[in-house]
Amino acid sequence: MLTSVxxxxxxxxxxxxxxxxxxxxxxxxxxxxVWDWTCGEFEDADxxxxxxxxTTMKFLASWxxxxRVLEFxxxxxxxxxxxxxxxxxxxxxIITLELDPKMIAATRTTIAKYNLGDRLTVIEGPAQQSVEKLTGMFDIIFVDANKDGxxxxxxxxxxxxxxSPKGLIMCDNVFARGMTISTESNPQLPDKVRPYWTECGKALQKFNTYVKNDPRIDVVLLPVYDGVNISFKLAAAERPPGGAGRKPVGGHAEGADARRHVAAAVVAGFGASAEMQPAREPPRCRVGVYARAPRRVDQLGAPGTPPPSPPGMRPAMTGCA
Ligand SMILES: C[S@@+](CC[C@H](N)C(=O)[O-])C[C@H]1O[C@@H](n2cnc3c(N)ncnc32)[C@H](O)[C@@H]1O
Structure with a gap:
């Protein structure tokens, strides 16, 4: 049997x-x-x-x-x-929650440039406060903000x-570059970012244990990218009495449907387990085989303008968490 990674x-x-x-x-x-522009514009584009x-996200959402989609x-x-x-x-x-004024402005630029405002809203401020004001149900919830949150x-x-009954919660970076599993697990993590990811790892250890034990959800932690945790709602009939502990798997139609999505995500993401490898440099988008001069927001081309890749070249598609 192969190991997961x-x-x-x-x-x-x-x-x-x-x-x-x-x-x-x-x-x-x-x-x-947008990816090219972000890499050129922001130092921490990773x-x-x-x-x-x-592509995995698109696959999942369309499947x-x-x-309704909620993003942190x-x-x-x-x-x-x-x-x-x-x-x-x-x-x-689509509702996305963002705290940083610079990134709120960047997201608003993306929304305006591609006319996304009919369905995509940014809610400004700390995500915890924002989520507490939300109502209704979401089919996909993507958690990708501060790891201690x-x-x-x-x-x-x-x-x-x-x-929603058939919904999924997908949480990115739950390995914290390996620090969640062990601070020894990634000797190549640069010293500059090691303290940050070590703290994230501590928070994410608690988080991964919490979701595993919450009786309202089933969970699979996928060894892809920097660790992706996918949870789905257990139907009332599937919940074990008395709270945390073992949860039965399979059987209920809604749960089974969500598990089908998880299977799809596993298939979609399997080959990408390589992306959980450590960053070899401090946070900076690894844009790959050609250099790109930073461009400012007001230098963005009209919608549909081809990205600035030289003919026959494309940026290395290595992961940015
Ligand atoms: C990893 S990035 C999100 C990447 C984006 N989802 C993507 O895939 O391109 C995390 C974002 O969460 C934002 N953030 C950090 N703490 C936050 C908080 N407490 N509330 C809302 N947003 C927060 C950061 O400003 C940053 O833009």
Whole structure:
């Protein structure tokens, strides 16, 4: 039996990620443009999802037929654009929560440039406060903001019954570059970012244990990217009496439906397990094989303008968490 994560070297991991990206459906020109622009514009662009993650998100949202999506952490609007594009058929409402004024402005630029304002809303401010004001249900909830907030976010989602019966909660970066599992697990993590990810790892250890034991959800922690935790709601009939503990798997139609989505996500993300490999440099989007001069917001081209890749070249599609 293979272990869940193949023993790649960082070089192999980058090659495998590139291979997977090249053999997956391309993201749209608009997504590629936002990704390129973000990498050129922001020093910490490695916070943005990778194109392969973008394809995974689109796959998931369209498979789920999502009608409402909630996102914690917009950054420049890249993942929100993925949700938007994936839900053209269902005309889903997308809500993204963002705290940083600079990233709120970036997301608003993305929204304006691609006319996403009919279905995509940014709620400004601390996500915990924002989520506590939300009502109704969401089919996909993507948690990708501050790592020490994950537990509070998922708890609020469950307490307020924001997750639809067939919905999924997907939480990114729950490995914290490996620090969640052990501070010894990633010797290549640069010293500059090690203290930050070590703290994240402590918070995410608590978080991963919490979701495993919350009797309202079933969970699978996938060893893809930087660790992706996917939870779905257990139907009342499936809940074990008396709270935390073992949860039965399978049987209920709604649960089974959500598990089908999880299976799809596993298939979609499997080849990308290489992306959990450590960053080899401090947070900075690894834009790959060609240099790109930073562009300012007001230098963005008109919608549909091709990205600035030299002919025959494309940026390395390595992951940015
Ligand atoms: C990893 S980035 C999000 C990336 C984005 N989802 C994507 O895939 O491109 C995390 C974002 O969460 C935001 N954030 C951090 N703490 C927050 C908080 N307490 N409330 C809301 N947003 C927060 C950060 O400003 C940052 O833009």
């Amino acid at each position: 193949l023993p790649f070297t960082p070089e192999m991991a980058a090659t495998v990620t590139q291979y997977c990206t090249e053999h997956s459906t391309d993201v749209s020109p608009e997504m590629k443009e 916070k943005m999802s990778s194109p392969l993650q973008g 789920a037929g999502a009608k 952490g917009a950054y420049s609007g890249y993942s929100a654009l993925a949700w938007y594009e994936a839900t053209k058929q269902t005309q889903a409402e 994950y537990l509070g976010y998922v708890k609020a989602v469950l307490d307020q019954k924001l997750l």
